[in-house]
Amino acid sequence: xxxxxxxxxxxxxxxxxxxxxxxxxxxxxxxxxxxxxxxxxxxxxxxxxxxxxxxxxxxxxxxxxxxxxxxxxxxxxxxxxxxxxxxxxxxxxxxxxxxxxxxxxxxxxxxxxxxxxxxxxxxxxxxxxxxxxxxxxxxxxxxxxxxxxxxxxxxxxxxxxxxxxxxxxxxxxxxxxxxxxxxxxxxxxxxxxxxxxxxxxxxxxxxxxxxxxxxxxxxxxxxxxxxxxxxxxxxxxxxxxxxxxxxxxxxxxxxxxxxxxxxxxxxxxxxxxxxxxxxxxxxxxxxxxxxxxxxxxxxxxxxxxxxxxxxxxxxxxxxxxxxxxxxxxxxxxxxxxxxxxxxxxxxxxxxxxxxx
Amino acid sequence: xxxxxxxxxxxxxxxxxxxxxxxxxxxxxxxxxxxxxxxxxxxxxxxxxxxxxxxxxxxxxxxxxxxxxxxxxxxxxxxxxxxxxxxxxxxxxxxxxxxxxxxxxxxxxxxxxxxxxxxxxxxxxxxxxxxxxxxxxxxxxxxxxxxxxxxxxxxxxxxxxxxxxxxxxxxxxxxxxxxxxxxxxxxxxxxxxxxxxxxxxxxxxxxxxxxxxxxxxxxxxxxxxxxxxxxxxxxxxxxxxxxxxxxxxxxxxxxxxxxxxxxxxxxxxxxxxxxxxxxxxxxxxxxxxxxxxxxxxxxxxxxxxxxxxxxxxxxxxxxxxxxxx
Amino acid sequence: xxxxxxxxxxxxxxxxxxxxxxxxxxxxxxxxxxxxxxxxxxxxxxxxxxxxxxxxxxxxxxxxxxxxxxxxxxxxxxxxxxxxxxxxxxxxxxxxxxxxxxxxxxxxxxxxxxxxxxxxxxxxxxxxxxxxxxxxxxxxxxxxxxxxxxxxxxxxxxxxxxxxxxxxxxxxxxxxxxxxxxxxxxxxxxxxxxxxxxxxxxxxxxxxxxxxxxxxxxxxxxxxxxxxxxxxxxxxxxxxxxxxxxxxxxxxxxxxxxxxxxxxxxxxxxxxxxxxxxxxxxxxxxxxxxxxxxxxxxxxxx
Numbered sequence: 003x004x005x006x007x008x009x010x011x012x013x014x015x016x017x018x019x020x021x022x023x024x025x026x027x028x029x030x031x032x033x034x035x036x037x038x039x040x041x042x043x044x045x046x047x048x049x050x051x052x053x054x055x056x057x058x059x060x061x062x063x064x065x066x067x068x069x070x071x072x073x074x075x076x077x078x079x080x081x082x083x084x085x086x087x088x089x090x091x092x093x094x095x096x097x098x099x100x101x102x103x104x105x106x107x108x109x110x111x112x113x114x115x116x117x118x119x120x121x122x123x124x125x126x127x128x129x130x131x132x133x134x135x136x137x138x139x140x141x142x143x144x145x146x147x148x149x150x151x152x153x154x155x156x157x158x159x160x161x162x163x164x165x166x167x168x169x170x171x172x173x174x175x176x177x178x179x180x181x182x183x184x185x186x187x188x189x190x191x192x193x194x195x196x197x198x199x200x201x202x203x204x205x206x207x208x209x210x211x212x213x214x215x216x217x218x219x220x221x222x223x224x225x226x227x228x229x230x231x232x233x234x235x236x237x238x239x240x241x242x243x244x245x246x247x248x249x250x251x252x253x254x255x256x257x258x259x260x261x262x263x264x265x266x267x268x269x270x271x272x273x274x275x276x277x278x279x280x281x282x283x284x285x286x287x288x289x290x291x292x293x294x295x296x297x298x299x300x301x302x303x304x305x306x307x308x309x310x311x312x313x314x315x316x317x318x319x320x321x322x323x324x325x326x327x328x329x330x331x332x333x334x335x336x337x338x339x340x341x342x343x344x345x346x347x348x349x350x351x352x353x354x355x356x357x358x
Numbered sequence: 359x360x361x362x363x364x365x366x367x368x369x370x371x372x373x374x375x376x377x378x379x380x381x382x383x384x385x386x387x388x389x390x391x392x393x394x395x396x397x398x399x400x401x402x403x404x405x406x407x408x409x410x411x412x413x414x415x416x417x418x419x420x421x422x423x424x425x426x427x428x429x430x431x432x433x434x435x436x437x438x439x440x441x442x443x444x445x446x447x448x449x450x451x452x453x454x455x456x457x458x459x460x461x462x463x464x465x466x467x468x469x470x471x472x473x474x475x476x477x478x479x480x481x482x483x484x485x486x487x488x489x490x491x492x493x494x495x496x497x498x499x500x501x502x503x504x505x506x507x508x509x510x511x512x513x514x515x516x517x518x519x520x521x522x523x524x525x526x527x528x529x530x531x532x533x534x535x536x537x538x539x540x541x542x543x544x545x546x547x548x549x550x551x552x553x554x555x556x557x558x559x560x561x562x563x564x565x566x567x568x569x570x571x572x573x574x575x576x577x578x579x580x581x582x583x584x585x586x587x588x589x590x591x592x593x594x595x596x597x598x599x600x601x602x603x604x605x606x607x608x609x610x611x612x613x614x615x616x617x618x619x620x621x622x623x624x625x626x627x628x629x630x631x632x633x634x635x636x637x638x639x640x641x642x643x644x645x646x647x648x649x650x651x652x653x654x655x656x657x658x659x660x661x662x663x664x665x666x667x668x669x670x671x672x673x674x675x676x677x678x679x680x681x682x683x
Numbered sequence: 684x685x686x687x688x689x690x691x692x693x694x695x696x697x698x699x700x701x702x703x704x705x706x707x708x709x710x711x712x713x714x715x716x717x718x719x720x721x722x723x724x725x726x727x728x729x730x731x732x733x734x735x736x737x738x739x740x741x742x743x744x745x746x747x748x749x750x751x752x753x754x755x756x757x758x759x760x761x762x763x764x765x766x767x768x769x770x771x772x773x774x775x776x777x778x779x780x781x782x783x784x785x786x787x788x789x790x791x792x793x794x795x796x797x798x799x800x801x802x803x804x805x806x807x808x809x810x811x812x813x814x815x816x817x818x819x820x821x822x823x824x825x826x827x828x829x830x831x832x833x834x835x836x837x838x839x840x841x842x843x844x845x846x847x848x849x850x851x852x853x854x855x856x857x858x859x860x861x862x863x864x865x866x867x868x869x870x871x872x873x874x875x876x877x878x879x880x881x882x883x884x885x886x887x888x889x890x891x892x893x894x895x896x897x898x899x900x901x902x903x904x905x906x907x908x909x910x911x912x913x914x915x916x917x918x919x920x921x922x923x924x925x926x927x928x929x930x931x932x933x934x935x936x937x938x939x940x941x942x943x944x945x946x947x948x949x950x951x952x953x954x955x956x957x958x959x960x961x962x963x964x965x966x967x968x969x970x971x972x973x974x975x976x977x978x979x980x981x982x983x984x985x
Contacts (some may be wrong), residue, residue, distance in 0.1 A: 051697070089583055091579065091582060091583060119585050119587065119588075120585060121585070122582065122583055122584065122585035123583065123584040123585030123586070124585055127583070127584070128580070128583035128584075130576060130579065130580060130583075132576060135575060135576035135577060136576050136577055136579075136580045137577055137580070138577045138581070138595055138599065139577075139599075139673075139674070139675055140598055140599055140602070140672075140673065140674060141595075141598075149586065149590065149594075150584045150585075150586065153584070153585060153586055153587065153590070154585060185674045185675070187674070187675050198580070201580070201584060202583075202584070204584070205584075205585070369815070372812075372816075373816055373819060376816055384832065494967065494970055494971065494974070495967070497913075497970055498913060498917070498963060498966035498967040498970045499963060499966070500917040500920050500921050500924075500937075500962065500966075501921065502920075502921055502924045502925075502940070503920075503940065503959050503962065503963070506940070506944060506947065506955060506959065507959070509947065510947060510952060510956070514947065514948060514950075514952075613819075613821070614821040617820075617821040617823060617824045618821065618823065620823070620824075620827070620925070621823070621921060621924075621925065624924075624925060635827075636827075636925055636926070639827060639830075639831035639834065639925075639926075639927055640831075640834075640926050640927070642831070642834060647828070647831065651824075651828070654820075654824065655820075658819055658820065659819075662819065
């Protein structure tokens with residue numbers, strides 16, 4: 003176990019004890035609270051002319067109630083697919099070929115169409131990338147809001163409408179009472195995404211899957227929208243699965259983060275630990291690649307090679323051909339998520355019998 | 359919005375002018391215009407007199423101007439084949455064609471749209487497949503052949519429907535209508551089906567293709583993610599978005615129906631404008647041809663304009679936007 | 684790998700091999716073309732050789748009926764002409780007119796489209812106005828007019844001239860869609876940087892159009908053309924049926940149907956139905972092929 007250097011040496015031992023105690027407390031807390039979402043060994047396959055492609059290969063993670071989990075990775079790592087699988091909107095011919103998804107202890111990956119429909123919107127909400135195309139241009143946003151509310155909650159038209167106005171106010175739309183009857187094209191990009199967030203929260207879901215919610219927005223607005231998302235979810239006690247490739251957003255917003263690579267989770271843990279002390283060589287490479295204006299550097303750090311394509315994933319650990327610290331075992335066996343201090347990493351460097 | 363309408367109007371005028379010009383050229387190059395106006399039995403003195411009166415010895419532009427003036431008033435002279443005034447000939451036949459086109463259009467819409475929606479929602483279904491096969495047949499069968507086959511089966515062999523003419527008609531104002539009598543309806547069935555089939559298949563394919571496109575959009579995906587019912591998604595969202603472009607294209611096709619009626623009227627000897635036109639073409643009866651041409655263009659232009667205006671009414675994005683950002 | 688092998692192994696080739704519809708349609712279409720081209724050798728009789736006609740053979744029903752004769756498999760018309768042979772010769776005219784007009788349409792349309800897309804400015808604007816005007820009329824009307832006017836101007840035209848006018852009238856209604864498609868693609872390509880680079884280094888516009896734009900455009904043009912062959916054949920048949928198409932001395936399938944229509948009510952259905960069936964078979968197989976081709980070349984459906 004690592005001993006932390008405390009600036010005040012005299013209290014070092016006390017701090018150490020306190021640290022251990024609180025760590026143990028958090029650990030037991032996490033164990034005793036039922037996770038809101040549990041994904042276990044999820045496998046998603048695509049049948050193609052060249053055989054079955056595994057787009058997601060035994061993904062496992064939990065989301066606690068009210069928690070913000072970031073899912074980060076390069077394009078094609080499987081982040082969006084994970085989100086789609088959870089809400090049951092995988093595009094055919096993709097299909098869930100193994101594993102389980104459990105929402106509040108109940109399995110949802112094997113539900114029929116109608117049962118899953120009741121879950122969508124009411125217990126799990128979703129936000130997508132482009133607010134312009136996410137809204138039906140022919141209907142006013144009020145109509146779209148009221149429709150969503152009344153689909154899930156037994157309410158009169160009037161009650162639903164006032165609730166819709168409330169939602170718009172919560173998401174920061176000015177003059178909500180007039181603007182509720184406007185059409186999507188009458189809003190700017192940032193405003194539209196606020197409307198989208200309002201729509202996703204309309205039926206009070208416990209989990210929001212947000213797939214790249216700020217990528218299509220102006221940089222100046224991104225921060226606003228992310229802050230808004232975090233706030234409204236916190237106010238309602240909703241958990242968020244935030245899918246993005248932007249590490250800055252992750253650092254600002256998330257409690258924990260999962261780093262995905264080639265359809266697998268490379269590392270998962272508290273956000274500050276993963277960023278400052280990455281345990282997986284890939285995460286380390288990602289963090290090192292982020293430019294830091296306080297450090298003088300000639301070149302940006304690069305990880306040699308590229309993420310493998312789905313039909314050419316190496317045996318063993320998917321990252322091993324690009325890894326500077328790869329061992330013989332990495333080529334042979336695929337690592338499970340192993341404990342590496344406060345985080346977990348799928349890397350043989352952290353095997354129990356590995357030399358520290 | 360006004361700028362848009364203005365532009366459309368200008369375009370319409372341009373089209374009409376071009377058509378008028380072509381019609382005029384017809385007169386010039388295919389025979390003697392004076393003979394057209396006076397008929398074949400005119401004496402040489404009458405011809406010369408009219409020639410001077412009409413200024414046919416004047417310049418090209420003057421003649422064109424006269425032509426424009428006359429046509430605007432509906433005066434196209436005298437039919438070479440039948441001797442009567444072209445305008446009254448056409449006016450007499452117009453109701454027959456319009457009624458036929460109307461019934462066919464309604465049939466095509468009422469049957470085609472639901473077929474297309476079904477084929478999009480239940481892809482791969484046996485019934486959908488048969489719809490698609492039917493649509494292929496509809497496009498591969500020439501209209502006249504459909505008419506002939508229908509006559510063969512339902513008139514000659516089964517004797518259920520008449521194959522000839524319009525049946526009993528009733529005069530309402532100046533309009534001779536066949537839709538007010540049972541016999542009239544009996545007569546219109548086969549021709550209307552013949553005329554409608556091509557349109558029907560086009561509409562069905564269009565609706566299906568549009569709907570499939572719409573079902574792939576992000577807003578439908580988002581609607582699904584919000585847990586809306588299938589009914590709300592398919593008929594509330596997808597259908598409305600599908601019908602907007604479909605409606606405009608269908609409207610534009612309506613003009614085509616009136617033109618296609620030429621074929622149907624020939625097969626069934628339906629006494630409409632189309633039959634008149636064909637007889638004129640076979641006889642080289644230029645005044646009638648020119649008149650038909652101008653009338654058809656007018657109908658087209660009016661339909662196009664109406665459809666454009668309709669688009670404004672339905673798509674909120676095209677209206678003047680209210681509050682800004 | 685040879686070109687043919689590459690096509691066979693490509694995605695398009697694969698979907699062709701696995702689609703019974705596409706293969707069947709192609710087979711049928713090729714058969715029809717075969718019969719049409721080699722009608723002179725394959726047909727059992729020559730229906731246009733007046734010397735071989737015998738009025739005693741007139742109005743015979745098909746061979747499988749009681750009064751039929753094995754000599755005339757599909758029966759004879761009112762002059763004693765064998766229907767089967769007339770079918771083949773008629774198909775020849777129909778196919779020839781159809782293909783000729785499509786090829787001409789493609790050439791004219793692609794040329795105009797390239798010019799408009801590349802030169803832009805008033806050339807483009809004028810062309811688009813022209814297309815709009817032409818598109819606002821149904822094709823059949825334009826074709827009828829041209830054919831009709833041709834009739835009036837050349838009342839006693841020899842067969843070849845009549846067919847020529849027919850081809851021209853169908854061509855003039857078909858070129859517009861190619862022009863539009865090609866223009867669109869040309870404009871897209873023109874704004875791409877490699878074209879600008881090429882121009883800077885002195886490559887002529889013509890060469891750019893030929894080497895870069897043209898290959899990109901041929902896919903959709905091919906699909907359009909295939910579907911248009913069927914449309915052209917049907918349009919030709921319609922014009923012939925209406926009396927302004929192929930003359931009775933060189934009858935196309937449409938002309939045959941028109942002639943046979945008169946005998947429908949007296950019960951001699953075969954004179955009009957068999958040419959009709961032939962027309963349907965040709966149009967159907969070409970349409971199927973065109974549909975399949977469009978789906979196969981559409982990247983989004985893969």
